[in-house]
Amino acid sequence: MDSITHIALGACIGEAFFEKGFSKKAMLWGALAQSIPDIDFVASFWMNTADDLLAHRGFTHSLLFALLIVPAMAMTAEKIHRPHDISFKKWTLFFTAEVLMHLFLDGFNNYGIGWLVPFSDVRFSFNILYVADPLFSIWPGIAFIMLFLVHSHHRLRPLLWKIGLFVPFLYLAYCVTNKLTIDKEVRQQFAEQNIPHQRYFTTPSPLNNWLWYVVSGDDKGYYIGFRSVFDSKPKIDFTFFPRNDSLLKPVADHEDLQQLIRFSQQFYTVEKWNDTLVFNDLRFGQILGWRNPKEKFVFHYFLQQPDNNKLIVQRGRFTGWNKEEILYLLKRIRGN
Template sequence: MDTLTHIALGACIGEAFLGKKIGRKAMLWGALAQSAPDIDFVGAFWLNTTENLLGHRGFTHSILFAAAAAVLLALIADRVHRPHDIRTRTWFLFFGVEVFGHIFIDAFNNYGVGWFEPFSHHRFSFNAIYVADPFFSIWPGIACIALIFLRRTSRARNAWWKFGIGLCSFYLLYCLFNKIKITREVDEIVARQGIPHQRYFTTPAPLQNWLWYVVSGNDSGYYVGYRSVFDSRKQMDFHFFPANRYLLETDSLRHDPDLQRLKRFAQEFYTVEKWSDTLVFNDLRFGQEVGWFDPAGKFAFHYYLSLPGDNTLVVQRGRFAGWNRAAFKSMGQRITGN
């Protein structure tokens, strides 16, 4: 999830565990601990783009790192707050819930999390919630603001942290329900329509959980479409994108380390295109810029193989490109099943 969500959720968990013991400092510790795995952002200062793609949500989002961070933070907090009556195991449990909670929640996005780094490079992606979903984030955000202003002795503090944690947890369960529903329907549709599905996935389109982005195909290419949880039709409209992987079979690219890292990062869900004289690598997992509005539109993640220096914002640059009033209205209509 995004940084602000982790901070707000971490603060609510901090209040739940230790608010009655150390006051608002519990929220600070919670926000810090929940944000700890995102220390990997510093890698951007010395890693190139493709190295940073694999570094992000890699080792610092592993079980090994989470365990070490929880122990270290527990020992530091125990010493900082002496004298106190907080048991050591309470510190360990608190920071364990915070740090492990971070790497657990991030796995529900489409980026992928390296839980078993450095022993395995496999990335876990449940593809159940968009990385920045306001319907998930708003509840702990509201609760966090309320907790900041409420007095330490206020009885309402207990209700607010339950509000923040409870509603975002309920929404996450709702997202999983939508995921199961969409996946079941897409399974039947691609089989009925004869769409190749050696590899396929479903993941939410931006900022919500009702319209889902669907990719299905193989090494020849991928069929891309959208399905709403409110759709009643037993079929889907797909747009085909050829993989064009033969374009990578050149002496200059065959052993290029950046390309090898891109392939590993994309987990086989990629196509290659030529834009004028520029060779472009598309990672399909991040969706299209406004695919529900323009089915043949560009993919949000596109890496210029011919111009590696122009890829510093490769994950972000296409995320909301092409958004305008018409595209936004089209999304609303598509969500309703129209």
């Protein structure tokens, strides 16, 4: 989930938790608490790119971190606001709700989150929401702005925080329904087209929850296609990408390669661009792949040029987007 949405949701939870008159201060605490797990961004200042990929949404997004940070924040807030009639228990419940909400929501997109770090390296990802979904974020965003504009005792405040919290979660339930529908349809296509699916996933394409990116395969390679919830034809057109593990022999002992394989959860391919080896993490989709099935992947890491891998997850995300491409995406969303 993007940082702005976390801040807006955190503020709405703060409003919901506390009495009138204190609510704007609680909104600020809520926004801060929702942002705390993302403090792992500072790791990028000294870590190399491969290590930083695993550090993000690692320990600071774990249940152990939540267990440590919640009482620290509760004690800090309790001390700052003395004298007051807010119990330490209420502060603790408030910060617990805030931090766990952050960890819960980050599990819904495809990056992966280490809830069990440092006891387990397993990453959890439900692949239900795109990292920035306007239809999820707009409601807490509007509520957040309005709650700051109206005075602390305004009669609309209870309605505003309810809109900011309940409407996005109703939308999330709709997204779960889309996910279940798409997964059922793609499994039928795997069977009909004899596509190996020892490993597969479906995840939304950028900024929507109707057009889904589908990846399925094994150690030989992966079949990739797109499926809209509005498609009328059952068939999915898949394109095969060989995994090309044999190309990795010259760099097999590189530490960054082992980190990348772990981060990709085995969903990767390798290519050679001229004389450069490129590692593709398939989970982040293709650049305009719904138009050109052979397009490059958003996440591509230059194995022999590690210094050229800054902003690796974002650098290809919106490359080539213009009015024509946006209209084509909308057309593809409407169905084949």
